[in-house]
Amino acid sequence: xxxxxxxxxxxxxxxxxxxxxxxxxxxxxxxxxxxxxxxxxxxxxxxxxxxxxxxxxxxxxxxxxxxxxxxxxxxxxxxxxxxxxxxxxxxxxxxxxxxxxxxxxxxxxxxxxxxxxxxxxxxxxxxxxxxxxxxxxxxxxxxxxxxxxxxxxxxxxxxxxxxxxxxxxxxxxxxxxxxxxx
Numbered sequence: 348x349x350x351x352x353x354x355x356x357x358x359x360x361x362x363x364x365x366x367x368x369x370x371x372x373x374x375x376x377x378x379x380x381x382x383x384x385x386x387x388x389x390x391x392x393x394x395x396x397x398x399x400x401x402x403x404x405x406x407x408x409x410x411x412x413x414x415x416x417x418x419x420x421x422x423x424x425x426x427x428x429x430x431x432x433x434x435x436x437x438x439x440x441x442x443x444x445x446x447x448x449x450x451x452x453x454x455x456x457x458x459x460x461x462x463x464x465x466x467x468x469x470x471x472x473x474x475x476x477x478x479x480x481x482x483x484x485x486x487x488x489x490x491x492x493x494x495x496x497x498x499x500x501x502x503x504x505x506x507x508x509x510x511x512x513x514x515x516x517x518x519x520x521x522x523x524x525x526x527x528x529x
Contacts, residue, residue, distance in 0.1 A: 352413040359406060369413075370399060376485060377421045383480060384425035385432070394424045415494035418481070422495060467517040475510030478503050 351372060358365035374395060382391040398420050409416045468476045474496065481492040482503070489500040489507075496503065 350413075351417075352409065355402075355409060355413045358402075359408075366399070366403070369417075373414075373417055377417065380418065380480070380485070381421050381425045383476075384422070385428055390428065391425075394421070394428055398424050411494055412491060414487070415491045418485075418487075418491075418495040419497075463521040464518065467514055467521060470517060471510050471513055474498075475506045475513070478506035479510045479514070482507060 351369060354365045354368050354372075358369070377398065378388070378391045378395050381394050382388055385391060385394070398417065401420065401424075407416075468479060471479070477496055478492055481487045481495060482489065487495070489503045493500045493503045498506070
């Protein structure tokens with residue numbers, strides 16, 4: 348996989364196509380990541396556009412990895428959105444679940460398995476859920492996940508261990524035996 352920090356630096360140097368490549372690489376992944384917070388796919392897509400609009404308008408000089416930066420920016424936009432949403436009508440749980448269910452368009456078996464995993468993850472504390480998502484679903488390293496969540500790699504490891512311990516019995520009741528690559 349190509350280092351996305353290099354692609355971003357190409358964009359800063361004037362390569363307009365580089366930004367398109369970054370949107371292709373991160374568009375769907377970030378939309379699902381944001382949707383994990385706000386539970387509304389349409390708003391998640393809008394926030395994704397806002398994250399990339401921020402990159403275009405501010406052109407920040409990123410010192411860490413681009414991937415860590417973009418996930419942190421997506422998280423911040425989602426949290427700001429939620430703070431603003433507290434002043435507005437909140438969706439019912441049924442409406443939120445409908446949005447989550449509509450995000451899975453892969454093969455039927457994989458989609459159903461993923462849905463059950465995501466449903467089980469909802470019972471975890473948010474820090475454990477986020478750590479599991481970033482490391483096992485997005486494939487980030489502990490260091491990258493730590494940068495996104497503003498924690499140390501050791502704290503990420505602890506969150507993952509606790510999250511997996513709590514998640515395994517829930518997954519087993521759903522008929523899922525091996526959700527982790529450990």
